Amino acid sequence: MPIQQMFLGTGAVATKTYVDDIFSTYLWKGDGNARIINSGLAFASGLSLPLGTFIQGGYYQGTITDNNVEYALILAPNGTGNNNGNLLTYGSNSVSSGATSLTNGPANTATLAAASGSWPAGEWADALSLNGYSDWYLPAKNEMIAMAANASTLPSGQAWLTNWDTWSSSEYDSTYAWMAYMPASNWSNTDHKGKGRVVRAVRRVTVASLSDYQVTGQGGMVWIKQRNGSNDHVLFDTVRGAEKALNTNTSSAETTLSYGLTDFLPYGYKVDGDARTGASTDTYAGWNFRKAPGFFDIVTYTGNGSNRTIAHSLGCVPGSIWIKQKNGTGEWICYHRSLGAEKFLQVNNSEAENDDATVFQDTEPTASVFSLGTHSYVNSNTDTYVAYLFAAGESTAATARSVDFDSSFPGDDLNIASSSDFQYGTGDFTWEAYVKPTDLSSSNRYVLNHVDMAGVGTIGGIYIHLSNQCLAYENASGSGDTILANRKIYTGQWTHVAVSRNSGITRLFQNGLLVGTGTHDDYSFPQSNFHVGINYSASGNGFDGNISNVRIIKGTGLYTSSFTPPTEPLTNVTNTVLLCCNNSSVTGSTVTPDTITSDGNTPTASTDNPFDDPNGFKFGEDSDKNIIKCGSYTGNGSTTGPEIFMDWEPQWILVKNAGAAANWGLLDSMRGIATDAKDSILFPDSNGAEVTSSGTVLVNLTSTGFKNTDTGNIFNSSATKYVYIAIRRPDASVGKSPEAASEVFAMDTGNASTTIPVWDSNFVVDFAMNRAPASTTSWYTTARLIQDYYVLANSTNGWNQDNGAFFDSNVGWAKDDYGTWGSTYQSWMWKRYPKGFDVMTYESPGGDNFQLKHNLGVVPEMMWIKRMTDDGGAYNWTVYHKGLNGGTNPENYGLHLNTNSEEVDDYGFFSDTAPTATHVTFGYDGTTGASGKEYLAMLFASITGISKCGYYDGSDSGQTITTGFQPRFIIIKCTTDAFDWLVFDTVRGWASGNDQRLRLNDNSAQNGSYDVGAPTSTGFTLTNPGDGSEWDWNDAGKKYIYYAHA
Secondary structure: OOOOOEEEEEOOOOOOOHHHHHEEEEEOOOOOOEEEEOOOOOOEEEEEEOOEEEEEEEEEEEEEEEOOEEEEEEOOOOOOHHHHHHOOOOOOOOOOOOOOOOOOHHHHHHHHHOOOOHHHHHHHHHHHHOOOEEOEEOOOOHHHHHHHHOOHHOOOOOOOOOOOOOEEEEOHHHHOOEEEEEEOOOEEEEEEEEEEEEOOOEEEEEEOOOHHEOOOOOOEEEEEEEEOOOOOOOOEEEEOOEEEEEEOOOOOOOOEEEOOOEEEEEEEEEEEOOOOOOOOOOOEEEEEEEEEOOOEEEEEEEEEOEEEEEEOOOOOOOOOEEEEEEEOOOOEEEEEOOOOOOOEEOOOOOOOOEHHHHOOOOOOOOOOOEEEEEOHHOOOOEEEEEEEEEEEEEEOOOOEEEEOOOOOOOEEEEEEEEEEHHHOOOOOOOEEEEEEEEOOOOOEEEEEEEEEOOOOEEEEEEEEEEOOOOOEEOOOOOOOOEEEEEOOOOOOOOOOEEEEEEEEEEEEEEEOEEEEEEOOOOOOOEEEEEEEEEOOOOOOOOOOOOEEEEEEOOOOOOOOOOOOOOOOOOOOOOOEEEEEEEOOOOOEEEEEEEEEEOOOOOOOOOOOOOOOOHHHOOOOOOOEEEEEEEEEEEEEOOOOEEEOOOOEEHHHHHHHEOOOOOOOOEEEOOOEEOOOOOOOOEOOOOOOOEOEEEEEOOEEEEEEEEEEEOOOOOOOOOEEEEEEEEEEEEEEOOOOOOHHHHEEEEEEOOOOOOOOOOOEOOOOOOOEEEEOOOOOOOEEEEEEHHHEEEEOOOOOOOEEEEOOOOOOOEEEOOOOOOOOOOOOOOEEEOOOOOEEEEEEEEEEOOOOEEEOOOOOOOOOOOEEEEOOOOOOOOOOOEEEEHHHHHHOOOHHHEEOOOOOOOOOOHHHHHHOOOOOOOOEEEOOOOOOOOOOEEEEEEEEEEEEEEEEEEEOOOOOOEEEOOOOOOOOOOEEEOOOOOOEEEEEEOOOEEEEEEEEEEEEEOOOOOEEEEEEEEEEEEEEEEOOOEEEEEEEEOOOOEEEEEEOOO
């Protein structure tokens, strides 16, 4: 599969760049030897095929140069490709065949096939046709040497056989030929050619022919930390060069680490056995950053001791800059947009923010340069420095501005005299703004307010409700038309708020999410005064914080359902009557019906704004998304801590307490960020080992950011400012779509390993189920987002803790502490992939019709939801499928995964609201929406050639169902009668006429008593089981749903 990069082929610019191309986390266990890390990032130019990739019929195993031509070596899969392990002789031990080349296996094989006499090994390879290719051959000696060096990159089940030596095609003389005990490559020419030995075929193609895989390296940085020990963090980059190390936890000068990171590659890098990168049995994490405009850049420079600017190639305003003196012991200096250029942090220690104008000259960076003062840490004369620049700086657009309000008496206020533009009558309208409160105590905090002509009463407005700490809307109808949001609002971070009335229905939105709906709003708004930042009275209810981009639209209810908040300043759309708080002047505006007046303590204009530089929005399928966020929040010291909104789920989070001395905290979803469970944290300013324990419940990931669940000073001390850098996971907007089903779904039998993985997938596993098919065992079900916990698919029970439910591997999941997950156990494994499968956890706010953003990228066609916190109760799994009720209004219905019951019409499941491509709606039922409870949700959709969610009507006879691919796994459920959830797959036996049936809602062993049908090249067939069958999959008058995977 071609690895899509910024530059392909001979330098042609790719039109799309994905987060997978420029950031990754890779975990490995050292063995004291050199190894290649297939991070998937093009650090260097060349062939961007990770070793072990399946391509053109086999596994890529490196290159060899023969007669001045470079070839890529492709090793045949085990099985047919190694003669099923059967031994063959080389041939006659008294005649020379002439196949003597050490580098040209094809020539040797052709010579053997044409030579007189018997040459079994060469003849076998010459005749081999496999996976659509017939140019296989027996490799020459030097080709085998090249492949032996890369044998560790072969996927599970594809290792070289080690019971005997393996023949090369290189003849030594008339009696002997070269052979080796692979992959150790200890060569021998002392056994004669008549002895039986292992064979394995290879094919090769010119590297030049693989133009789709050629990349121009962009360079970048690799950050490595030993997880289980106290070795330093080490940073390497392509600008300073391989082996040149810096430590984030010390101020030490750059050192040469000869056995650290030794080489940058077109698809990753190579590390050696140094204790900091690959010591035997130790575990490591590598965070990999590729240079890319809008994401990351590296600059080196020599200091001059004078105020200056340094040019960079980030292509947008930086959100954070890290600077380190290379030739001295100066501290690591960190600029962060949320602190401004007046302040800085030190990466290598726990100190709070510092203030020194000689560091950044109190001058904000731009999209082309950053400013330096004379401080020795950043600009000492003749000293050398490196700067790492992270994108997500603040927008500098003229309307990316705000107004800072102070609520202290008499309160700040912007007001506009009475105008008919604010007389909406019973018509439609939209009120919206961005708010960043600093204090929510004492009273309700008004954002926007319409005041009667006398100036003494509220007609309608938006405010932050004191006791509920939530957004609220009210009008003066006196009929209780107050709407309270079902989400809290937090200090210290920007939030988009909106009220939209459309056809008599008023809706309240927070960060684009529908958080409250009025049953009916027919209040007739009269002509009124308008205030920003205060109620009608100057004695209280004033807003404390910043307000940006206030927009009032008369005659249009702009928002009727959940949406993505604008990422650039608001514009003058049709019917806009006011657009203010977006100017360098407090009273400036884009649109206003009359003069804006400033009252009270006099609010002040501010450059603080909610918008990122739009030049950082250049990633993903439409090249218009951001993948990094540099922001801030205020801690509240509570286990129900602030929820940080980014509009996407992060995979990597770095946090620093700016207001007090505290460690930096580094989390990533590969090592583990689990919902209300163990988080695995490392500290960039410390060489300490990773901390993972029951006491490290730090944050929960959400589909739009993360939520603090800790009360400690690293993440959530009360009334303290925190800054963070976060990187987006590869969701449907910025992640690559799979090209083959094997990239995202796998089945495997266990190996009872006490170290991860027990089950091999050859991809990152995000959701998994396992059980012993031939025994009475429950369906153990878990996910990366609930790592260390599991639920049972066939049970109503909530989650249970288990140390084996771990996902800190790039190629599989689980560790077996009890020695039970051996070959009798099978696992079914999924990776989250754009438009096909997603996983999320959520805490329900309670009530009906509450919505959540999802990141599947298309309308979900099937959803599985499980309440994890059971509180001693029994709660079913609830399932949505597009085929419920025969495909008509399926959102009104539900099934239960853990029972065989037929579909049921229940508003409480999904509030009778169909899912959309961006949001799902849940109801008040305890299985989907009990207030304050945590849920696990899996979202499935059909993707051409990979997966299919479908439904069909039963028949009195056999029938064929079309999926568009050959399935290897399928789930079938009758929706109109009480029959089991049936599971079939090709690993256990499906198509044999003795199909091994499992039931998702039951723990009984598999049963092979029935011929259910068979997969075909484009779908599957179904037999008719006959009336009264215990297990029903095809009966006339009944309806069925299914999920199939290629």
